[in-house]
Amino acid sequence: VNPAPPPAGRRTSAWVLLLHTITFKQARGLVPVVLAVAAGRGLGDGPATVVALAVGITALSLLWAAISWWRFSYADGDTSVVVTRGLVSRSVRTVPIDRIRGVEVEAPALHRLFGLVRVRIDAAAGSVVGGDGELVVDGISRAEGDRLRGRLLARRVPVGPAAGPDDATPAAEPEEEFTRFDPRWLRYAPLVGGYLAVPLAAVGALFRVLDEVPDRWRPEFGEPDLPAGTVVVLFALAGVLLVVGSVVGCAAVNWGFRLVRRGGSLIAVRGLVTRRHTELEIDRIRGWSVSAGLGMRLAGAARVSALVTGLGDAARRGQLLPLGPRPAAWSLASRLVDDPGTLRGHPQAARRRSVVRACTLGVLVLLAGAVLTPLLGWWQLLAAGGVLTALGVPLGRARYAALGHAAGPRSFAVRSGWLVQEHTVLQRRAVVGWQVRQSVLQRRAGLVTVQACVGAGRGGYAAVDMAAAEAAAFARAASAPWASALAR
Amino acid sequence: MNPLPPAPVRDPAWSLSAAAIGLWLAQGVLGTVVYGLAVVLFIVVVPADAGWLVTVLRWAGPAFVVCYGVVAIGVRPRLRYRVHRWEVTAEAVYTLTGWLDRTWTLVPISRIQTVDVTRGVVQQSFGLASVAVLTASSQGTVRIPHLEVDVAHRVADDLARRAETVRDEAT
Numbered sequence: 220v221n222p223a224p225p226p227a228g229r230r231t232s233a234w235v236l237l238l239h240t241i242t243f244k245q246a247r248g249l250v251p252v253v254l255a256v257a258a259g260r261g262l263g264d265g266p267a268t269v270v271a272l273a274v275g276i277t278a279l280s281l282l283w284a285a286i287s288w289w290r291f292s293y294a295d296g297d298t299s300v301v302v303t304r305g306l307v308s309r310s311v312r313t314v315p316i317d318r319i320r321g322v323e324v325e326a327p328a329l330h331r332l333f334g335l336v337r338v339r340i341d342a343a344a345g346s347v348v349g350g351d352g353e354l355v356v357d358g359i360s361r362a363e364g365d366r367l368r369g370r371l372l373a374r375r376v377p378v379g380p381a382a383g384p385d386d387a388t389p390a391a392e393p394e395e396e397f398t399r400f401d402p403r404w405l406r407y408a409p410l411v412g413g414y415l416a417v418p419l420a421a422v423g424a425l426f427r428v429l430d431e432v433p434d435r436w437r438p439e440f441g442e443p444d445l446p447a448g449t450v451v452v453l454f455a456l457a458g459v460l461l462v463v464g465s466v467v468g469c470a471a472v473n474w475g476f477r478l479v480r481r482g483g484s485l486i487a488v489r490g491l492v493t494r495r496h497t498e499l500e501i502d503r504i505r506g507w508s509v510s511a512g513l514g515m516r517l518a519g520a521a522r523v524s525a526l527v528t529g530l531g532d533a534a535r536r537g538q539l540l541p542l543g544p545r546p547a548a549w550s551l552a553s554r555l556v557d558d559p560g561t562l563r564g565h566p567q568a569a570r571r572r573s574v575v576r577a578c579t580l581g582v583l584v585l586l587a588g589a590v591l592t593p594l595l596g597w598w599q600l601l602a603a604g605g606v607l608t609a610l611g612v613p614l615g616r617a618r619y620a621a622l623g624h625a626a627g628p629r630s631f632a633v634r635s636g637w638l639v640q641e642h643t644v645l646q647r648r649a650v651v652g653w654q655v656r657q658s659v660l661q662r663r664a665g666l667v668t669v670q671a672c673v674g675a676g677r678g679g680y681a682a683v684d685m686a687a688a689e690a691a692a693f694a695r696a697a698s699a700p701w702a703s704a705l706a707r
Numbered sequence: 708m709n710p711l712p713p714a715p716v717r718d719p720a721w722s723l724s725a726a727a728i729g730l731w732l733a734q735g736v737l738g739t740v741v742y743g744l745a746v747v748l749f750i751v752v753v754p755a756d757a758g759w760l761v762t763v764l765r766w767a768g769p770a771f772v773v774c775y776g777v778v779a780i781g782v783r784p785r786l787r788y789r790v791h792r793w794e795v796t797a798e799a800v801y802t803l804t805g806w807l808d809r810t811w812t813l814v815p816i817s818r819i820q821t822v823d824v825t826r827g828v829v830q831q832s833f834g835l836a837s838v839a840v841l842t843a844s845s846q847g848t849v850r851i852p853h854l855e856v857d858v859a860h861r862v863a864d865d866l867a868r869r870a871e872t873v874r875d876e877a878t
Contacts, residue, residue: 528843652814652847655716659807667715672814674843687715694716694813701798701815705716 228292228303234333235358239284240277242329293356295370300340302354314340314354320503320529321536322368324496326361331494336364340371341530372484372498397485397539398551400476404543408469409462410514411542418464473541478551485525487539497536503528505675506630506645507539507552513638521548525555526645526676537676556644559627562634568664569622569684574615581607624669624682624693631697633671633682643680649673650698653705655690662687669693716811719794719801727791727853728784730833735779742772793851795862800840800849812849818842819870822863826856838863 291304299315323339330336340354356367408414474491485499504525511521523540530536539555540548552558585604591597614637623634634642652672661667667690670681685693691706746768753761783806792803799815823839830836836859840849854862 651818651842651844652812652849654813654846655811657715657809662712662809665712670846672842672844672847674847677846678844679846687712690715691717699815701817702813704796704799704801704813705811707717 228294228301229359229363230292231288231356231358232333232335232360233288234335236281236284236288238329238333238335238358239288240281288358293354295367300354300371302356312354316371319371320527321498321500322371323498323536324364324368325490326494326496328492330358334361335359336361338364338367341536368496368498372500393481395480397478397480397554398476398543398547399478400473400489400541401543402470404520405466405470407515407518407520407542408466410512410518410520411465411469412512414465414469415461417468418461421464469542476541478539485539489541499525499527499530499536501555503530503675504555505649505673506556506643508641508643508676509545509548509552510636510639510641511545512640515542516640519545521545523548523552524676526643526649526673528649528675530675552644556646557627557630558644559625559630559632562623562625562632565619565622565624565682565684566666566686568666568686570616570619572660572664572666572684573619573622574612577615577618578608578611581605581609581611584608622683622685624685626693626696631671631693633680635681635683643676645671645673645680647698649675650702653694653698653702654679655694655705657687671697714809719792719803719811721792721794723788723791723793723851723853724835724855724858725788726833726835726855728788730829730835730853731784731787732780733829733833735776735784738779739772739776742775746772791852793854795866800851800866802849802851804850804852812847814840814842814847814849816866816869817873818847819866822867822870824859824863836860838866840866 286306287304290306291302293300293302295316298317299313300319302312302314304310319340321341323341324336325339326336335358338356338359340356359367471491473489476487476489478485478487480486480501483501485501485504487495487497487499489495504527506526508524508526509521510524515521520542521540521544522538522542524534524537525539527537540551549558581604583604584600584607588597588599588601588604592601618635618637621635621637621640623632625632630644630646632642632644634640650671651674654670654672656668656670657666661684665687666684667687668681668683669685669690670679671694672679682693691703694702694705749768750765755761755765787806790803790806790809794801798817799813800819801811801813803809803811819840820843821841823841824836825839826836830853833853834856835853836856838851838854838859840851842848851859851862
C-alpha cells in the first residue's frame with residue numbers, strides 16, 4: 220500500500236482577520252502592558268493620545284491577526300488531521316483520526332455575523348506531545364465546519380454501506396430527540412451555585428476593571444452616610460439582581476438546548492450568544508451521573524452528565540441535561556445505561572462514623588471554649604461550639620442517608636454527597652481496576668471505602684463506608700471475573 | 708481494646724524485598740536528622756526570651772523530633788514491611804500498601820496501558836526499583852515499591868508482554 224500523498228492545506232476565511240482585529244484576540248494581552256506604560260510614563264491627556272493609542276493597538280492587532288492567519292493551515296487527510304502554524308517556530312501537529320474523541324462546532328455571536336464557525340477537535344489526552352489535546356480551527360464557513368465534522372467523525376465509525384465522503388449527507392440520517400430545554404426550567408437557576416456565580420463574577424470583573432483605571436480618571440465618591448432603611452432596600456435590590464442575573468445567565472448558556480441522537484452519536488446544541496454543538500460517540504459512553512445540589516434537591520431539580528472515555532473538558536462537554544426536573548433527568552439517564560435498581564444502604568456503623576466526623580469540629584471548639592471561658596471569659600466560643608456540635612448531628616445523618624451502592628446485571632451504582640449529591644451509574648465493562656481503602660478508624664468500625672477506577676469522568680467513583688464483609692462480593696458483582704482475586 | 712477485625716479482602720501473597728526495610732530506615736534517619744537540624748537552628752537563632760510561644764516551641768520542637776525519630780526509625784519501617792504485599796495472578800496485578808491506613812489495588816492485565824520501572828537515587832544504593840502499572844484511569848495506578856532490580860524488570864516485561872496479548876479495549 221502506497222502512503223497517501225500529503226493532503227492539500229486548507230486555509231481559514233480571510234474574514235477572520237476582521238473578526239480578530241475587532242475583538243483584539245491576539246493583542247488583548249498587550250492592553251495591560253500599554254496601560255501600565257501609559258500610567259508609568261504619564262502620557263499627555265487629550266483626545267490625540269487616546270486616538271493614537273487606539274489606532275496603534277488596532278494596527279498591531281491587525282498585523283498580528285494577519286500573520287497568524289497567513290501562517291495557519293489545516294488539512295484533513297485519510298488517516299490524520301494536520302494543523303500547521305507559527306511564524307518563527309513552525310509547529311505542525313498531527314492527530315490520527317482514530318484518536319479524535321469529539322468535534323465541537325461553535326458559533327460565537329460575531330462569528331455568526333460573518334457566517335463563520337470555530338471547530339474544536341478533541342484528541343485523546345496525551346496523544347500529542349506538548350499539546351493540550353485540542354486542535355482549534357477558528358474561522359471557517361458553516362458548511363466547511365459541518366463538512367469537517369462529518370468527515371472526521373464518519374472516518375472513525377464506519378456506519379452502513381461504504382459511501383464516498385463527498386456524497387455523505389449528514390442530514391439524511393434519522394434524528395431522534397432525547398431532550399429539549401423547557402424555558403420553565405429556568406426557575407431552577409437561582410438554586411444552582413454555578414449560575415448564581417454568574418452575576419457575582421460580573422460584579423467582580425467590574426471592580427477589577429475599576430481597580431485598573433488610574434486614580435485620576437476615577438470619579439470621586441464620598442463616604443455616604445446611609446440610613447438603615449436604605450441599606451435594607453439595597454440588600455433586597457442586590458438579592459433581586461442576583462436572582463435575575465442567574466436566570467439570565469442560565470438562559471444565555473442553555474438557550475435552545477437540544478439533545479438528539481443521530482447515528483452512533485449524541486449531539487447537544489445550546490447557547491444564545493455562543494452557539495455550541497457538541498458531539499459524543501455513544502460507543503464511548505461508560506455511564507452517567509445525576510447530581511443535584513442542596514437547593515436543587517428541595518426544588519426537585521437535577522442535572523445529568525455522561526461519563527465518556529477520553530473526553531477532554533468532560534465537565535462541560537459531557538453535560539446531557541444542564542438543568543431540569545428530576546423525572547426528566549432520570550428518564551434520560553436510564554436510556555443510556557440501565558439503572559441497576561434500588562440502592563443498598565450502608566451499615567449503622569457508617570452512620571455513627573458520619574455523625575462523629577460531622578461533630579468533630581464542634582466538639583473541638585466546645586473543648587477550647589470550656590478551657591478558655593474560665594480563663595479569659597470567652598463564653599462566645601463555648602456557645603459557638605455548642606451550636607456547631609448540635610448542627611453536626613443532622614449534617615452527619617444527612618450525609619449518611621446519601622450513601623448507597625447497588626450492582627445490577629449490566630451496571631452498578633454508587634451515591635454520596637450532601638452539599639452536592641451525586642448518583643453515578645457505570646457499566647460493568649467500564650471498570651479498569653478496584654481500590655479498597657481502609658483507615659485505622661474504619662477498620663475498627665468494620666467499614667471500607669471501595670473505589671471503582673474508570674477511564675472516564677473523574678477517574679474514580681467510590682462507595683464510601685460500606686460494610687467490610689461486602690467489599691469483595693460487590694467488586695465481583697460490579698465488574699468481571701478477574702475481580703474475584705479480592706475474595707478470600 | 709478489642710482485637711482488630713480481619714482485613715476486608717484477601718491479602719496479596721508476596722512481600723517486598725527485605726532490603727526495603729533498610730531503605731525505609733534510611734529515609735527515617737534522614738527525616739529525623741533534617742527535623743533535628745531545623746530545631747537546633749531554631750534554638751540557636753531565636754532568642755529564648757522572645758515571648759511565651761518561643762518558650763513553648765523550645766520544648767515542643769525537641770519532643771517532636773524524638774517522637775518522630777522513634778516512629779520513623781523504630782516503628783514505621785517494620786510495620787510498612789509487614790503491611791506491604793504484592794502479587795501477579797493469571798488475570799490481574801494486586802497490591803496492598805500503607806502502614807496505618809491501608810489500600811488494596813487490583814488491576815486486570817487486560818486493562819494495563821503502560822508499565823514503568825523507576826529507580827530513585829536512594830533506591831539505587833539499596834539495589835531496589837519500583838514498578839508502576841498505569842491504566843486509562845488516573846485513579847487506577849498500581850505501584851509496587853521497592854522490589855529487587857532484576858525482579859522489577861522481570862515483572863514489568865512479563866506484564867507488558869501479557870498486556871499486549873490479552874488487551875481488549877483497555878478503557
